[in-house]
Amino acid sequence: MKAKYKMNMITGGVIFVFGLVYFILSWQIANFKGLGAPPIDAKFVPRLWGGLLMLLSLIVFLRGLLEYLRLKKEGKIEKKDNGTLVSRIVDAREVILTFVCLLIYIALLQPVGFIIMSALFIFAECMILTPKEKRKPLIAIAVGIIAAVFVDFAFVRLLHVLLPAGILGF
Numbered sequence: 001m002k003a004k005y006k007m008n009m010i011t012g013g014v015i016f017v018f019g020l021v022y023f024i025l026s027w028q029i030a031n032f033k034g035l036g037a038p039p040i041d042a043k044f045v046p047r048l049w050g051g052l053l054m055l056l057s058l059i060v061f062l063r064g065l066l067e068y069l070r071l072k073k074e075g076k077i078e079k080k081d082n083g084t085l086v087s088r089i090v091d092a093r094e095v096i097l098t099f100v101c102l103l104i105y106i107a108l109l110q111p112v113g114f115i116i117m118s119a120l121f122i123f124a125e126c127m128i129l130t131p132k133e134k135r136k137p138l139i140a141i142a143v144g145i146i147a148a149v150f151v152d153f154a155f156v157r158l159l160h161v162l163l164p165a166g167i168l169g170f
Contacts, residue, residue, distance in 0.1 A: 004064070004067065005064040005065070005067035005068040005071065006064070006068075007064070007092065008060050008061065008063050008064025008067065009061055009064035009065060009068070010064075011057075011060055011061075011064075011092075011095055012057045012058065012059075012060035012061025012062075012063075012064060013057070013061055014057075015053060015056075015057035015060070016053075016054055016057040016058060016061065018053070018057075019050050019051075019052075019053030019054040019057055020050070020054060022046070022049070022050040022053065023046075023047060023050030023051060023053075023054065024050075025046075026043055026046035026047045026050055027043065027047075029042050029043045029046060030042070031043065040159050040161065042161065045155075045161070094128055094129055097128045098125065098128060098129075101121060101124045101125065101128070102121075105117055105118075105120075105121045109164050109166075110164045110166070111166060111167070112166045112167060113164050113165055113166020113167055113168050114148070114151075114152055114163040114164050114165070114166065115148045115149060115152050115166075115168060116148075116166060116167070116168065117166070118144070118147070118148035118151065118152075119141075119144040119145045119147075119148040119149075120144065121144070122140075122143060122144035122147050122148065123137075123140045123141055123143075123144035126139075126140035126143060126144065127140055
């Protein structure tokens with residue numbers, strides 16, 4: 001039996017720290033008053049994402065902890081996991097690829113633009129997190145494009161929050 005509880009606890013802890021740093025750094029964002037005083041300023045969404053990231057990572061951590069406690073009570077805890085580094089990386093494939101995609105997204109967001117990068121990021125995440133036998137690339141592309149356009153419309157047109165226009169210019 002693989003120790004999935006360990007992966008949940010480690011992943012939850014690492015993502016919580018990442019979310020906490022992100023949340024703390026969001027307080028340094030300067031407010032842009034160029035379009036007046038919108039009800040939601042530039043700090044709101046990063047704080048929301050940081051808070052949600054911490055909340056969801058706590059849920060993942062607690063799920064692993066509860067699984068550990070259940071297995072311990074049943075006497076099914078593995079004594080020692082002698083997995084190699086390669087097997088651990090393969091087991092954490094989705095997590096590692098998600099962080100790589102996130103870093104690429106952050107690096108290219110400004111020059112390429114919000115709509116294109118968000119659509120590509122959502123597509124990539126759909127492909128990474130969906131099991132191979134259930135992957136549907138056309139649906140993933142459609143979801144990525146629709147979600148990116150909808151979020152761009154909501155923030156730029158409705159909330160008057162500027163997002164990187166990139167190569168499209170809008």
